[in-house]
Amino acid sequence: MLSIEFENDNFDKNEKVLSAHPVSTEVRSAVEAQLAALEREHDVTVLFACESGSRGWGFASPDSDYDVRFVYVHRLDWYLRVDARRDVIEVPVSDDLDVSGWELRKALQLMRASNPVLLEWLRSPVVYREEATWVARLRELAVLYWSPVRSYHHYLSMAHKTMKTHLRDGEVVKYKKYFYALRPLLAARWIRECGTVPPMRFAELATQLLTDAALVDELNALLDKKMRAGESATSAPWKGIHAFLEKELDAAMRYAPVHVGDRMTADLANDCLMDAVLHFSERPRCAGVT
Structure with missing residues (x-):
């Protein structure tokens, strides 16, 4: 296995959400x-x-x-x-x-x-x-x-599949599965609210779109654990994040992206x-x- 020293300081001063791209x-x-x-x-x-x-x-x-x-x-x-x-x-x-x-x-x-x-x-x-x-x-x-239509349905499908398969109520959850739902749902919101190609970086999406301080704090706590744990690490459900995901998925599914003309x-x-x-x-x- 290729080794890498994981950095303790993963916070960009221009963002309110933890982020790390460790490549030695x-x-x-x-x-x-x-x-x-x-x-x-x-x-x-x-x-x-x-x-x-x-x-x-x-x-x-x-x-x-x-x-x-x-x-x-x-x-x-x-x-x-x-x-x-x-x-x-x-x-x-x-x-x-x-x-x-x-x-x-x-x-x-x-x-x-x-x-x-x-x-x-x-x-x-x-x-x-x-x-x-x-x-x-x-x-x-x-x-x-x-195409905002193609992009939107791609991200919505990713989030819906992850939540249906891996984030059911009451089940032990892998940390990473939360982010496999959070990132595409925020990308879909970016398309709804900004109308442009969404950023790839989760921290940029979350910093620009989330205003609930309690949710951001819970996200950072989960990110900190995820960044220090193995890929297969699990925990009990995180209630605030879980509630946000359900609300956000409902909003995403009710939105119909508009075709903007021929490519x-x-x-x-x-x-x-x-x-x-x-x-x-x-x-x-x-x-x-x-």
Whole structure:
């Protein structure tokens, strides 16, 4: 298991909710080595790599996995084939590293469909690799193609499933399941009240949206325990948080997000793909790659 010293001070002075994104230098080096090995093995260029799970959301436990997600591009000849080829790279979980990535064309197709997961990747506070010019372009496209309807239903579905399966009244609860319901419900509220792409970070959502001081205090107490306990740690239900979740889910289910018109055409995504493929096809090939 990769080791990391968990920091005691997890409070951002600009926020009222605890937050931590613990990634050690050792882990960053291991991630970079893995990405470089994948580039050599598959003859691709990694454009962007980030944390997508609890370390990106800001409420990781000391033993949380590192959920590394990336977007990559092939050379031109890979795209000039009659038969479709595999557009995902996945690595078996090892040393707490869970690493997988999407090929750029796949990522752009999902972006046009306003895939909420990809939008979160591009807004992650923990970035391992970034081709700045190209990632800036992806982030601009992500906002242009964003659908509040698709995003809202994604977050509502996540919260509803978690509460129905893991947060029933009177049952012992895993700490992390509270946040697997809280974060999507606050993201859904952000869409209702702000009308923009919600932040990935839980602390940012909670700081901007929650005004009940007692609830914030209870959240911070739960966060403190969650950040120091193992992933499987449990407790009796937290009544204030549980009551908030039920009320918030009811409000979320009664809201109908409004379609804001047709999305952008595929032209911008097509241009991005073509420009990136031509640009990165010019890079030198790794030794042994034909």
